[in-house]
Amino acid sequence: MIISLDLDGVLARLVSEFAQFMNLKYNLNLDPKKWRSIEEALNLKRREADKRVFEFYQENGVKKIKPVDGSIEAVKELIKMGNRVIVLTSRSKLVENETREWLQIYFPDIKEILITDYEKNGRKFDYCKELRVDFHVDDYSKHAIGIAEQGIEVIMLNQPWNLHEEINHPKIQRAKDWNEIVQILKARAS
Numbered sequence: 001m002i003i004s005l006d007l008d009g010v011l012a013r014l015v016s017e018f019a020q021f022m023n024l025k026y027n028l029n030l031d032p033k034k035w036r037s038i039e040e041a042l043n044l045k046r047r048e049a050d051k052r053v054f055e056f057y058q059e060n061g062v063k064k065i066k067p068v069d070g071s072i073e074a075v076k077e078l079i080k081m082g083n084r085v086i087v088l089t090s091r092s093k094l095v096e097n098e099t100r101e102w103l104q105i106y107f108p109d110i111k112e113i114l115i116t117d118y119e120k121n122g123r124k125f126d127y128c129k130e131l132r133v134d135f136h137v138d139d140y141s142k143h144a145i146g147i148a149e150q151g152i153e154v155i156m157l158n159q160p161w162n163l164h165e166e167i168n169h170p171k172i173q174r175a176k177d178w179n180e181i182v183q184i185l186k187a188r189a190s
Contacts, residue, residue, distance in 0.1 A: 001083045001084070001134040001135060001185070001188070001189060002083070002084045002086065002131060002132060002133045002134050002135075003078060003083050003084070003085050003086070003133070003134065003135045003136070003137070003185065004085075004086045004087070004088040004124075004127070004128055004131065004133045004135075004136045004137070005075070005085065005086070005087055005088065005110075005136075005137045006087075006088065006089060006124075006136075006137060006138040006139060006140070006143065007087055007088075007089035007091055007099070007103075008089065008091060008139075009068070009138075009139035009140065009157065009159050009161075010068060010071070010137050010138060010139050010157050011067060011068055011071050011075070011087065011103075011106075011107065012065045012066075012067060012068065012102070013065060013066045013067065013068055014065055015032045015035065015038070015159070015161070016032050017056075017060070017064065017065045017066065018032075018038070018052075018053065018056050019031070019032040019035075019041070021056050021059070021060045022042070022052065022056070025059075030042075032160060032161075033160045034160065035160055035161045036161050036164060037049075037161060038052070038053065054092070054094065057092075057094070057095050057098070061098070062095050062098035062099055062101075062102050063098065063101065063102055063105070065102065067106045067107075068157075068178065069177070069178070070177055070178030070179060071107075071178050072106055072107065073178075074178040074179070074181060074182050075107055075109065075110065076109060077182055078182065078185060079109045079110075081185075081186070081189065083185070083189075084112070085109075085110050085112070086110070086112040086113070086114060086131065086133070087103060087107070087110055087112070087113045087114065088114050088116065088124055088127055088128070088133075088136070089113075089114070089115055089116065090115075090116045090124060090143075091115060093115055096115050099113075099115065100113060114127055123146065124136070124138075124143045124146065124147060125143075125146040125147045125149070125150045125152075128147050128150060128152050129150045129152070133147075133152055134152070134153060134188075135152070135153045135154070135155060135185060135188070136152055136153070136154050136155070137154070137155045137156075137157060137175075137181060138154060138155075138156060138157070139156065139157045139158075139159045139161070139162055140162065141156070141162055141165045141167055144156050144167065144169075144172050145167065145169060145172070148169045148170075148171035148172045149169075149171075151171065152171065153171050153173075153188075154169075154171055154172045154173075155172075155173055155174075155175050155181055155184055155185075156172055156173070156174045156175070157174075157175055157177075157178075157181065158174055158175065158176050158177075
């Protein structure tokens with residue numbers, strides 16, 4: 001199978017690391033478990049919130065972001081099963097080199113990385129279709145729905161910012177953690 005994986009919120013714990021940075025730098029009390037979006041948490045428009053994220057990248061560094069619990073072992077298992085695993089992220093190309101270095105540290109077995117470029121609103125569903133992806137794993141409903149509408153199976157990793165959204169699409173199923181993701185994919189492979 002060809003499996004594409006989102007980066008932030010699926011492989012990388014960007015939100016919790018970002019919240020910690022913002023709390024320390026701006027003396028805030030942000031709780032990422034209660035977020036629906038970075039914009040809402042900071043009470044800023046998208047462009048202003050983006051500036052804060054870039055500030056985090058510059059001052060804190062991409063390399064300090066920790067992987068999502070269970071993701072390292074799960075990705076190794078998926079690759080060991082013979083799947084083609086691709087990272088498909090809309091993270092900014094401004095941190096492309098740092099992002100690739102981070103992936104090399106934590107996920108060295110992933111050889112394909114596509115950065116769709118957040119600033120240009122990279123449409124993941126186009127990439128999934130072009131790559132003939134069988135499954136995509138994401139944490140952001142907009143991407144999940146766009147990909148599912150192309151007829152591609154999507155696993156939505158539960159995160160605090162997507163739990164309030166009721167998604168009723170036959171091609172989207174939720175998973176509570178990486179163990180459940182692996183079980184879903186194993187069941188589909190057999």
